Amino acid sequence: xxxxxxxxLGCGTVGTGVAKLLLEQRELIASRLGAVLNLxxxxxxxxxxxxxxxxxxGMLVPDARRVVEEPGIDIIIEMIGGExxxxxxxxxxxxxxxxxxTANKALIAGHGNEIFRSxxxxxxxxxxxxxxxxCMPIIKTLRESMVANRIAAMTGILNGTCNYILSKxxxxxxxxxxxxxxxxxxxxxxxxxxxxxEGFDTAHKIAILxxxxxxxxxxxxxxxxxxxxxxxxxxxxxxxxxxxxxKLLAISKRHDDAVEARVHPTMIxxxxxxxxxxxxxxxxxxxxxxxxDILLYxxxxxxxxxxxxxxxxxxxxxxxLLSGTAGRIPALAFQPERIRPIxxxxxxxxxxxxxxxxxxxxxxxxxxxxxxxxxxxxISIQSVHQKxxxxxxxxxxxxxxxxxxxxxxxxALNEISALDVTGAKPVLIRIEDEGLQD
Amino acid sequence: xxxxxxxxLGCGTVGTGVAKLLLEQRELIASRLGAVLNLxxxxxxxxxxxxxxxxxxGMLVPDARRVVEEPGIDIIIEMIGGExxxxxxxxxxxxxxxxxxTANKALIAGHGNEIFRSxxxxxxxxxxxxxxxxCMPIIKTLRESMVANRIAAMTGILNGTCNYILSKxxxxxxxxxxxxxxxxxxxxxxxxxxxxxEGFDTAHKIAILxxxxxxxxxxxxxxxxxxxxxxxxxxxxxxxxxxxxxKLLAISKRHDDAVEARVHPTMIxxxxxxxxxxxxxxxxxxxxxxxxDILLYxxxxxxxxxxxxxxxxxxxxxxxLLSGTAGRIPALAFQPERIRPIxxxxxxxxxxxxxxxxxxxxxxxxxxxxxxxxxxxxISIQSVHQKxxxxxxxxxxxxxxxxxxxxxxxxALNEISALDVTGAKPVLIRIEDEGLQD
Numbered sequence: 001x002x003x004x005x006x007x008x009l010g011c012g013t014v015g016t017g018v019a020k021l022l023l024e025q026r027e028l029i030a031s032r033l034g035a036v037l038n039l040x041x042x043x044x045x046x047x048x049x050x051x052x053x054x055x056x057x058g059m060l061v062p063d064a065r066r067v068v069e070e071p072g073i074d075i076i077i078e079m080i081g082g083e084x085x086x087x088x089x090x091x092x093x094x095x096x097x098x099x100x101x102t103a104n105k106a107l108i109a110g111h112g113n114e115i116f117r118s119x120x121x122x123x124x125x126x127x128x129x130x131x132x133x134x135c136m137p138i139i140k141t142l143r144e145s146m147v148a149n150r151i152a153a154m155t156g157i158l159n160g161t162c163n164y165i166l167s168k169x170x171x172x173x174x175x176x177x178x179x180x181x182x183x184x185x186x187x188x189x190x191x192x193x194x195x196x197x198e199g200f201d202t203a204h205k206i207a208i209l210x211x212x213x214x215x216x217x218x219x220x221x222x223x224x225x226x227x228x229x230x231x232x233x234x235x236x237x238x239x240x241x242x243x244x245x246x247k248l249l250a251i252s253k254r255h256d257d258a259v260e261a262r263v264h265p266t267m268i269x270x271x272x273x274x275x276x277x278x279x280x281x282x283x284x285x286x287x288x289x290x291x292x293d294i295l296l297y298x299x300x301x302x303x304x305x306x307x308x309x310x311x312x313x314x315x316x317x318x319x320x321l322l323s324g325t326a327g328r329i330p331a332l333a334f335q336p337e338r339i340r341p342i343x344x345x346x347x348x349x350x351x352x353x354x355x356x357x358x359x360x361x362x363x364x365x366x367x368x369x370x371x372x373x374x375x376x377x378x379i380s381i382q383s384v385h386q387k388x389x390x391x392x393x394x395x396x397x398x399x400x401x402x403x404x405x406x407x408x409x410x411x412a413l414n415e416i417s418a419l420d421v422t423g424a425k426p427v428l429i430r431i432e433d434e435g436l437q438d
Numbered sequence: 439x440x441x442x443x444x445x446x447l448g449c450g451t452v453g454t455g456v457a458k459l460l461l462e463q464r465e466l467i468a469s470r471l472g473a474v475l476n477l478x479x480x481x482x483x484x485x486x487x488x489x490x491x492x493x494x495x496g497m498l499v500p501d502a503r504r505v506v507e508e509p510g511i512d513i514i515i516e517m518i519g520g521e522x523x524x525x526x527x528x529x530x531x532x533x534x535x536x537x538x539x540t541a542n543k544a545l546i547a548g549h550g551n552e553i554f555r556s557x558x559x560x561x562x563x564x565x566x567x568x569x570x571x572x573c574m575p576i577i578k579t580l581r582e583s584m585v586a587n588r589i590a591a592m593t594g595i596l597n598g599t600c601n602y603i604l605s606k607x608x609x610x611x612x613x614x615x616x617x618x619x620x621x622x623x624x625x626x627x628x629x630x631x632x633x634x635x636e637g638f639d640t641a642h643k644i645a646i647l648x649x650x651x652x653x654x655x656x657x658x659x660x661x662x663x664x665x666x667x668x669x670x671x672x673x674x675x676x677x678x679x680x681x682x683x684x685k686l687l688a689i690s691k692r693h694d695d696a697v698e699a700r701v702h703p704t705m706i707x708x709x710x711x712x713x714x715x716x717x718x719x720x721x722x723x724x725x726x727x728x729x730x731d732i733l734l735y736x737x738x739x740x741x742x743x744x745x746x747x748x749x750x751x752x753x754x755x756x757x758x759l760l761s762g763t764a765g766r767i768p769a770l771a772f773q774p775e776r777i778r779p780i781x782x783x784x785x786x787x788x789x790x791x792x793x794x795x796x797x798x799x800x801x802x803x804x805x806x807x808x809x810x811x812x813x814x815x816x817i818s819i820q821s822v823h824q825k826x827x828x829x830x831x832x833x834x835x836x837x838x839x840x841x842x843x844x845x846x847x848x849x850a851l852n853e854i855s856a857l858d859v860t861g862a863k864p865v866l867i868r869i870e871d872e873g874l875q876d
Contacts, residue, residue: 017728021586021728025586025587025588029585029586031653031772031773032581032653032771032772032773032776033585033773034768129583135583135726135728135729135730137575137578137579137582137583140575140578140579140582140583141578143470144575144578144750144753144754145573145575145746145747147471147749147750147753148459148463148466148467148746148750149746150463150466215469215470273711273714273735276711276714288746289742290455290459290463290573290743290745290749291573291737291742291743291746292573292736292737292742292743293736294573294574294734294735294736294737295735295736296733296734296735297711297732297733297734297735298730298732298733299729299730299732304729304730305728305729305730307586308583308584308587308726308728308729309583311585311728312582312583312584312586315582315586319766319767323766324761324762324763325761325762325763328757328761329757330470330472333470334470335469335470335471338469338470
């Protein structure tokens with residue numbers, strides 16, 4: 001039986017999962033693929049740590065550069081992470097004619113265009129299913145299953161850490177800080193949680209998916225990003241009273257001459273299936289003009305789910321190698337010469353429903369001042385709720401708006417902040433009423 | 439740009455959708471594929487009917503056999519349905535070296551083994567994504583994305599007609615007959631609804647998926663099948679009181695030396711995401727040992743969603759043609775020589791939780807007779823509910839069991855039926871407490 005030789009760079013959590021699958025499921029994979037995936041070399045600086053795997057002698061080595069250059073290796077799996085050495089090694093692997101699999105969303109989001117260009121020039125494939133959504137096959141679905149669809153929109157819960165924290169606040173009324181501390185103890189959040197809780201990881205993912213869906217280059221820098229660290233139990237509780245849950249959503253929409261690509265805490269109705277995606281789980285809906293809405297749901301992170309996606313890419317590349325094909329599916333779903341920049345709309349240009357919470361002195365005329373300013377900016381209010389509880393002499397006033405322009409909303413909130421009857425900065429949370437309803 | 443020539447056999451609802459996509463999305467598909475899908479010929483006995491498509495002169499022809507034999511056609515799409523002429527034409531197309539796409543689940547479930555053997559011998563590919571789950575890419579997910587997983591179980595709502603009818607009974611308390619009549623008026627059920635409501639269509643689908651998941655030949659004849667026509671509003675209401683919804687589920691589980699493959703109405707807890715899949719929508723969960731549970735959700739039928747899946751297969755085959763490959767992915771996910779029969783467990787051998795409803799005379803000692811018989815057969819009862827309302831002097835007595843063997847359950851129910859204190863035949867509905875919880 002033919003053998004495909006694999007070099008694995010980086011043996012941290014997911015890398016270890018990949019090694020486990022390649023070694024322990026070797027026979028199962030061969031029975032499907034018709035060839036053996038032969039894990040030839042694993043490179044990690046730490047060759048001493050017990051990973052619960054018995055590596056054959058000489059398989060685990062410290063020098064990733066040598067693995068990339070080793071003759072006879074067909075596929076390089078990059079599991080180092082980050083944008084420095086990982087980028088350098090991937091470019092070196094491509095230059096050497098190796099096919100590459102990576103789960104590195106930061107790298108694809110930040111340097112994907114450059115890397116895909118090199119790969120196309122060298123006629124090698126670079127697959128990256130595991131970079132978005134863990135074991136949910138969202139990239140395969142966009143590149144292959146929805147190939148006859150114009151994609152209109154995508155809405156996803158793409159970061160398990162944030163979803164865990166928000167679920168914790170929702171279910172137990174914890175503060176953000178307490179929920180984060182629990183997430184860190186459980187291993188669901190990093191010691192420095194910034195990349196996750198400030199929305200950057202989710203932004204990497206929606207930048208990648210938007211490119212795949214619309215035929216545009218990866219454009220991370222114009223994605224609007226707002227994290228969850230300012231979300232309070234009070235807003236989550238109010239949301240619940242209005243029939244909404246707060247989720248960190250990645251939202252991407254196609255307009256005629258622009259796209260929306262934004263990451264922010266969002267209120268979604270209980271009837272939206274995404275509102276029932278809790279804990280560390282991920283889900284994404286995609287709207288195609290032929291399919292209508294489809295939804296994928298599953299573990300978006302973790303050792304084995306992510307490793308499963310990595311190995312599925314390795315098998316795809318192995319099938320290409322066995323049939324002497326490369327470039328079977330273009331990296332960004334569209335043929336490179338058909339990819340055109342499409343501007344991402346500045347957040348000011350979007351329109352949405354809004355939840356506002358003002359901290360207002362409990363005295364006559366306050367409501368009318370606030371709603372007067374909103375009205376002057378063309379923002380019409382669907383409902384107003386003055387909540388009983390006083391804090392520092394102020395009461396929370398909650399308003400839900402009809403659809404409004406974000407630019408108008410910002411101007412109005414600035415004016416309202418300047419009123420001498422309002423206290424703390426107003427809270428703004430966007431509401432997504434469209435999308436998948438059960 | 440290279441052209442791939444397509445012959446479409448059958449231009450009913452889904453066939454028309456396929457023609458529409460191939461003609462109207464030709465440019466979009468080419469921008470992804472890098473080649474043109476050229477719909478060369480469409481065969482349908484009815485060449486006169488207005489399908490809302492302007493076919494170029496000479497494209498629409500009455501004779502499917504001639505299209506199969508027409509020189510220069512690369513891919514045949516079979517949209518005729520049924521097991522007669524469709525089978526004959528597919529075998530003829532394969533014999534002529536054409537690659538084939540079909541959505542014909544009855545054919546694959548009934549004759550898949552024979553057809554896949556012919557295709558392997560002639561080194562042509564036969565793809566059938568649209569045969570299960572409409573636009574949900576469940577076959578691609580099983581064959582490609584989960585390639586490094588041992589599949590432990592699948593649970594699906596795979597028939598939109600049944601799900602619509604059950605949703606209608608649940609939401610509106612209609613009878614089965616009334617809900618069916620509405621489904622027929624809405625176009626969600628056929629004039630003869632047997633194939634759908636008696637569970638046969640769902641059985642076709644789970645037979646196909648079980649083969650793909652476990653590496654066994656397609657085995658339709660041993661799938662246990664029970665439809666929904668006996669489901670009453672009363673049982674749906676009681677289910678709701680216990681926190682369950684009734685769905686027609688396809689359940690497939692891997693044991694060491696056998697598999698379960700069964701289709702029957704099933705109570706699932708509200709917390710199971712599948713319980714929130716309503717109307718004509720479909721969903722399926724798959725448990726892999728690396729991925730954990732994943733779920734796909736979307737339109738399982740209908741013109742354009744199904745056509746989208748058909749065209750995604752056509753594009754896959756076109757990519758194979760462009761790279762001179764066939765047999766890239768084995769039809770049943772495993773290499774043909776690795777496929778081994780695995781017996782499907784007779785329904786008597788399964789174990790499950792159960793809902794029983796007895797119609798019992800409201801007199802002392804009845805409950806103890808019933809529970810005595812259940813106990814004697816090793817069936818332990820989790821709760822008993824005597825419902826107030828009398829019909830014909832009898833009251834409904836509902837019992838929920840702990841896990842029990844189906845064979846024991848049948849014996850016990852037979853004995854209970856023979857008691858002179860019970861009326862109509864006892865109702866048995868299986869409960870599935872495992873699976874995806876939100």
